Amino acid sequence: MRAVTVTPGVPDSLRLTEDWPEPASEEGAILVEGLAVGICGTDQEIIAGAYGEAPPGQERLVLGHESLGRVLEDPTGTLQPGDLVAGVVRHPDPLPCPNCAVGEWDMCRNGQYTEHGIKALSGFARDRWRVQPKFAVGLDPVLEPVGMLLEPTTVVAKAWDHIERIGRRAEWKPQTVLVTGAGPIGLLAALLATQRGLSVHVLDRAMTGPKPDLVRALGATYHTVPVSELEFEPDVVVECTGAPVVVLDAMCKTAPTGIVCLTGVSSGGRTIDFDAGALNRALVLENNVVFGSVNAGRKHWDQAAEALARADQGWLNSLITRRVPVSGYAEAYASGPDDIKVVLDFTA
Numbered sequence: 592m593r594a595v596t597v598t599p600g601v602p603d604s605l606r607l608t609e610d611w612p613e614p615a616s617e618e619g620a621i622l623v624e625g626l627a628v629g630i631c632g633t634d635q636e637i638i639a640g641a642y643g644e645a646p647p648g649q650e651r652l653v654l655g656h657e658s659l660g661r662v663l664e665d666p667t668g669t670l671q672p673g674d675l676v677a678g679v680v681r682h683p684d685p686l687p688c689p690n691c692a693v694g695e696w697d698m699c700r701n702g703q704y705t706e707h708g709i710k711a712l713s714g715f716a717r718d719r720w721r722v723q724p725k726f727a728v729g730l731d732p733v734l735e736p737v738g739m740l741l742e743p744t745t746v747v748a749k750a751w752d753h754i755e756r757i758g759r760r761a762e763w764k765p766q767t768v769l770v771t772g773a774g775p776i777g778l779l780a781a782l783l784a785t786q787r788g789l790s791v792h793v794l795d796r797a798m799t800g801p802k803p804d805l806v807r808a809l810g811a812t813y814h815t816v817p818v819s820e821l822e823f824e825p826d827v828v829v830e831c832t833g834a835p836v837v838v839l840d841a842m843c844k845t846a847p848t849g850i851v852c853l854t855g856v857s858s859g860g861r862t863i864d865f866d867a868g869a870l871n872r873a874l875v876l877e878n879n880v881v882f883g884s885v886n887a888g889r890k891h892w893d894q895a896a897e898a899l900a901r902a903d904q905g906w907l908n909s910l911i912t913r914r915v916p917v918s919g920y921a922e923a924y925a926s927g928p929d930d931i932k933v934v935l936d937f938t939a
Contacts, residue, residue, distance in 0.1 A: 594717035595920050595935070596651040599643035604651075607920050611653070611717060618713070618721035622663045623676055627914075628716045629657030629739040630923055630933045631775070633709060638924060644710045655716030655935075656680045656708040659730075659738040669724040675734060677741045677896075678715055679726040681706045681886050697749060697886040718937060728892045731900040737907040739934055740779070744895035745887035747780040747829070750852045751787070752891060754827055757850055757880050765826035765850075766790055771818065771841055772831035773802040775932045776854055778910060780829040783898055785809050792825065794818060794837075800929040801912065808906055818844050825849065833857045839865055847877040852884055914939070 594611035598604040614622070634654055637643035645652040662674045670676055683691030684703035691699050708714020730738045758765065768784045770777045773795035784791045791811035795802055798815055806813040814821060818840035826849055828841045833855030842851050873879065887895070899907065912931045915923035916939035923935045 592718045593917055593937075594653045594713075595655065595917070596653050597638055597643065598650060599637065599645050599652050600640050602640035603638065604640075605638045605654075605921065605924060607917065608651075614713075614717075614719055614721040616721070619723040619726070620667050621665045621670060621676070621722050621724060621727050623660035623678070623720050623722060624663050625715055625718055625720055625937045626659045626661055626735075627739045627937060628655035628659070628708075628714070628935050629742065629775075630935060631657060631743065634924060635926070637709065642709070646711050646713055652708070653713040653715075653717055654708050655714035656706065657739045657742040658707075658715035658720075659735075659741075660715070660720065663719070665724075667724050670727060670729050675730040675732060675738055676722070677728045677730060677738060677892075678707060678720065678722040679728060679889065679892055680709070680742060682712065682726065695888050697888045697891070716935060716937075725889070728896055730896055733904060734896075734899055737899065737904065737911065740775070740899060740907060740910065740932065741892070741895055743775050743932075744779050744783075744899055745891045746776055746854060746885070747783055748895040748898060749887040749891040750780065750829055750854055750884045751783050752894065753882065753884055754829075754850050754852055757882070761848065761878075763848065767823060767825045767846075768792065768827045768829065769794065769818075769821070769825035769841070769844070770829045770831060771795075771837050772855060773797065773806060773813075774831065775910060777829070777831035778802075778805055778931070780831060780854070781806065781809055781811050782902055782906075784827075784829070785811060786898060786901070789827075792821070792823070794821070801909065801931060805906070805909060805931075808903075808909075828852070829854065831855050835863055839863065839870070842879075842881055843870055843873060845877075845879050847879070849877070849879045851879070851881040853881065854884055856885075 683696040688700040705711040794814040824846035
């Protein structure tokens, strides 16, 4: 069986293993044929040796956390053979912490969770994998070409869930949303915003390539100026770049009672001359909220699956800028200048 693997902590140890063992029954009762995995920056960080942890007792880690597969067998009856399925990435810690104990593993408080293809669990970049029923998410058949987008969509489904829950602290009728960054997360955040009937603006540095057209196809407005130069104050900001200047400008730009959700992760190591006192004053006097969001709970996976099923499927297909067969795995994990989402295809 083929699997794309790395030795965590060892830069450039990526390789296609042709004789990887079949998935053990302990991984889950549902046996799945791997169809494809999406590739993101986390995979590239793991390949660079900056992150990642192999399963206990193993030297190598199977990559792949943006999964799409087809059920081969499910003795539990949760799904049927032939059903499309994705695997939930994060599993609760073994203790468990108070959040993991109630199924909120995305809010784990002690950091002992595990994650497929990232931390101590084999990923989905292999010909076959197994999953426990409670971590198996069935997909509408219409999503077969794009189902690997489910995992990044769960990230923004959680972001919107928390934005709306925070908004209910008072009378709140948001109208305008700013999404910073037009990568996969940003574009999917914009998609979910348009599905909520909001006026959507997306800001990115790219002036050419597919991003401007993808934003406009949503009925949203595309901007390339700095956040500080925008001529409106958004009620909601979904920050997807992690760029420190953009993060700080977004926090300063919101309308009163505005909400800023940070989904991008900054690399650190950069110092910016910034008036923190003025920001504090604005946040307090305008009742603004800034919060971080990462990963997703099971309900967000279900919400994301519903959102993708009712989205324009042609638009979703346009997010996938390259589909690479497994034999070209090295090419798939190398970023291209106009890439939005690259998919590693196990059926080609």
